[in-house]
Amino acid sequence: xxxxxxxxDDVAAIAKLAAAQLDDIAAQSAKAGxxxxxxxxxxxxxxxxxxxGLPAARExxxxxxxxxxxxxxxxxxxLPAALALNAFLPAALTPLLMLGGCYLCFEGAExxxxxxxxxxxxxxxxxxxxxxxxxxxxxxVKGAIKTDFILSAEIMTISLAAIESDHFVTEAVALAAVxxxxxxxxxxxxxxxxxxxxxxxxLTRIGRLEATRALGRGIVKAMxxxxxxxATVGTAAMLWxxxxxxxxxxxxxxxHAPTEIIVHAAGAVAAGVGEGMAGAARWIVTAGLxxxxxxAAGFALIPLVTRVIVPLVARLRGxxxxxxxxx
Numbered sequence: 280x281x282x283x284x285x286x287x288d289d290v291a292a293i294a295k296l297a298a299a300q301l302d303d304i305a306a307q308s309a310k311a312g313x314x315x316x317x318x319x320x321x322x323x324x325x326x327x328x329x330x331x332g333l334p335a336a337r338e339x340x341x342x343x344x345x346x347x348x349x350x351x352x353x354x355x356x357x358l359p360a361a362l363a364l365n366a367f368l369p370a371a372l373t374p375l376l377m378l379g380g381c382y383l384c385f386e387g388a389e390x391x392x393x394x395x396x397x398x399x400x401x402x403x404x405x406x407x408x409x410x411x412x413x414x415x416x417x418x419x420v421k422g423a424i425k426t427d428f429i430l431s432a433e434i435m436t437i438s439l440a441a442i443e444s445d446h447f448v449t450e451a452v453a454l455a456a457v458x459x460x461x462x463x464x465x466x467x468x469x470x471x472x473x474x475x476x477x478x479x480x481x482l483t484r485i486g487r488l489e490a491t492r493a494l495g496r497g498i499v500k501a502m503x504x505x506x507x508x509x510a511t512v513g514t515a516a517m518l519w520x521x522x523x524x525x526x527x528x529x530x531x532x533x534x535h536a537p538t539e540i541i542v543h544a545a546g547a548v549a550a551g552v553g554e555g556m557a558g559a560a561r562w563i564v565t566a567g568l569x570x571x572x573x574x575a576a577g578f579a580l581i582p583l584v585t586r587v588i589v590p591l592v593a594r595l596r597g598x599x600x601x602x603x604x605x606x
Contacts (some may be wrong), residue, residue, distance in 0.1 A: 338473045341420060346425045346466035349431060353458035357435045362451055373531045376440055379433040380524030387517035387585055388577025390510075426511055434461055437524070472509075476502045519566045522573025536604065541568045 364371060438457045444450055475498055482495025530538040545564040549557040 332538075335477055337416060339470055341416060341423075342466055342470050342473065344420050345423045345427060346462060346469075348420075349372060349427045349466065350459060350462045351425075352428050353431050353435060353462060354455060358451070358454055358458060361435050361439045361454065362447070365450070366372070366447075372440060373435070373528050376436055376524050377528035378438055379527065380521045380573075382429070383433065383517045383521030384525070384573040384577035385580040386577070387514045387521060388574055389581060390514045391574070392578070392581060428486055431458070472502075472506070475505075515570065518573035518577065519570040520573075522571070522576065523566075523570035525576060526569055526572060537572065541565055544568060 287434055364375075435454065435458060439454055442453050444453070479495040479498030479502070482498070483492050484495075486492040486495060526537045526541060531537075541564075545561045545568070548564045549561040552560045554602070
């Protein structure tokens with residue numbers, strides 16, 4: 280009897296340990312996912328453009344192809360690479376994060392630059408007319424997977440840096456949970472976005488009540504605005520996350536001035552608004568100043584990327600300079 284009690288006690292202890300481990304994994308996954316929010320929003324904002332101009336019946340299959348490749352990239356390629364890097368060369372994580380932060384800052388600043396100084400799109404209806412649908416779909420999917428790989432690498436690197444655990448299994452499972460969860464979230468949202476106007480049109484045709492048909496018309500009219508809002512939020516989030524990565528990286532590498540300035544400014548504003556709003560004020564000021572830093576870094580990178588890096592990469596690949604670009 281005593282042996283059975285001892286065995287049950289051991290089983291209870293193992294169950295408690297497993298529960299604690301699962302709680303830790305869930306907590307670390309949530310924290311890591313929150314840190315990668317800026318890249319996630321941008322990923323969701325970018326992907327719908329890859330199905331524009333293609334038959335409506337192919338929209339969901341295309342989204343599924345990209346989502347499947349995204350999950351493969353995160354779980355099979357990037358997760359082992361990130362864990363190996365963290366285990367054997369952890370000093371490289373901060374520079375790699377900063378490199379990714381520069382990418383986010385450049386992307387955000389480039390979108391603002393294009394909004395201020397618009398230029399004709401590189402592809403559109405003419406592309407759809409000159410290429411058959413199958414060829415165009417293949418090109419779009421390849422481009423989307425390439426872009427997703429870059430964003431996924433950022434997501435996994437940011438997430439790994441946010442996981443505070445020395446336990447390899449916890450790190451691996453939390454990172455896998457973040458990668459899979461973000462893929463489902465992003466491409467589930469993308470699927471809803473690309474089919475929302477079709478759903479609205481369906482309501483306008485089959486709705487028995489005027490209110491139902493009015494709802495359908497409202498959805499159709501609202502979708503362009505919704506997409507613009509998502510793109511704007513994505514741009515702001517990229518600048519905020521990119522700037523915060525650079526600030527944190529500079530602090531880790533020994534240059535503390537940017538972090539100290541931001542912390543001092545946020546503390547001063549928080550002290551002036553009272554205890555009830557202090558936390559919100561501190562976050563808003565910190566995120567805003569991180570975003571300003573990200574915007575400045577991005578604008579500084581635009582000439583370097585467009586005049587040096589893109590032409591150099593295009594030349595090495597045997598392409599024209601116009602074929603390059605992040606998005």
